[in-house]
Amino acid sequence: MTELTTHFLSIDIGGTYIKHALINRSGQIIFVKKEETPKNIEEFKSCLTGILDQYKGQVKAVAVSCPGKIDSKEGVVYHGGALVYLHQFHLKEFIESYMNLRCAIMNDGKSAALAELWLGQLKDIENGGVMTLGTGIGGGLVLNKALHSGSHFQAGELSFMLLSTNVPISLETVAGAKGSAVNFIRQASSLLNLDNPLDGKKVFEELEKKNELIYPLFEEFCRNVVIVIMNVQSVVDLQRIAIGGGISAQPILVEEIKQQYQQLLASAPVLETMLTPVEIVPCHFKNEAGLLGALYHLLEELEEN
Known part of the structure; x- marks a missing residue:
């Protein structure tokens, strides 16, 4: 051995x-x-x-x-x-x-939450969450310092949150489409006439310059993410939400999400009065989140048995 x-x-x-x-x-x-x-x-x-x-x-x-x-x-x-x-x-x-x-x-989304609970942004948090921005919006909820999986293992599947009251439901209006980082990068790349339709590096270089061609689109994307955060907050009352996914490596992302969050609260004072604001931070772990979160889950199972 x-x-x-x-x-x-x-x-x-x-x-x-x-x-x-x-x-x-x-x-x-x-x-x-x-x-x-x-x-x-x-x-x-x-x-x-x-x-x-x-x-x-x-x-x-x-x-x-x-x-x-x-x-x-x-x-x-x-x-x-x-x-x-x-x-x-x-x-x-x-x-x-x-x-x-x-x-x-x-x-995978719940693994990201477990990584943050174990060694990251949710380590000392009673109630928190992780939102991973990618093709859709994944995530995980930590309630009373434990992962909340739900009755059918689907708690935190934020992509399926409805953001429209129209019937029949269009998949373009669910949170997974409105808050899709991939969709945003594709649309911004098109506006910039980039050869690569998913050139995230170039898109964020232009966002840092406040390029007027794509910055309004970026603001709309971040506002959509904020609406999801507000809906989650109204249900489970979290202390902190950590934003993950590859796009979260760009500091301007969380900065703009925070800005849009404050603007939304200011536009409806009753929300600011009735709902205690949630702290919004970037995830501590990036590419290694799934690896660490899965291990934390395994260690918990081994301890239980």
Whole structure:
């Protein structure tokens, strides 16, 4: 038995890459590797076993962060987000039978919340939340210092929040579309006539210059995010919300969200009077959030048993 058997394998399944890391019990990442995410279930199984083979005999257990609606008790993936081929895949059972080790899986948005609860912006917070801005709006709620999964493992699925009273409902009006960072970058890239329709780096360079072609669009995007925050706050009364996703690495994002939040409160004094403002901060963890949050969930399960 080597020293590495005191460590854990954590896997973060994303739409583009599958990241895997060796991490100790304190959350220190020893190293991280990544593979391209396969396009179908058979290739996915082959990729996954290839990853697992690299750690056989070296780890105590396996943690997984995965998109989709996750039954974390049974370890089953439903829908799989962009990876629709994972629908109804018994991921936990697959890994446990292959490795003969304990495995725990958690939704990616909730993993981000757990990472912040463990070692980040929600560490000393009683009631808080994480909003991850990407293709849609993912997230997780921490209530009474514990992750709130809900009755059907779907608490914090903010993409499905309705932002319009019109019927029939248009998917363009739900929070996942209105607060989509990908949609915003695509629209801004088009306005700037960029060759790359998802050139986030160039878009934010222009935002820093207050480019009038795209800044109103940015303000609208941030205002949409704020409306989601206000709706969440009216229901669960949080102390702090941490903003995550790749776009959150840009300081101007949280600055503008805060600005739009203050403008919204000022426009309706009754809201400012009746609802205690929530603190809005950037997430502490970026690309490693899923890896750490999944491990925290695994450690909790191991302690319970």
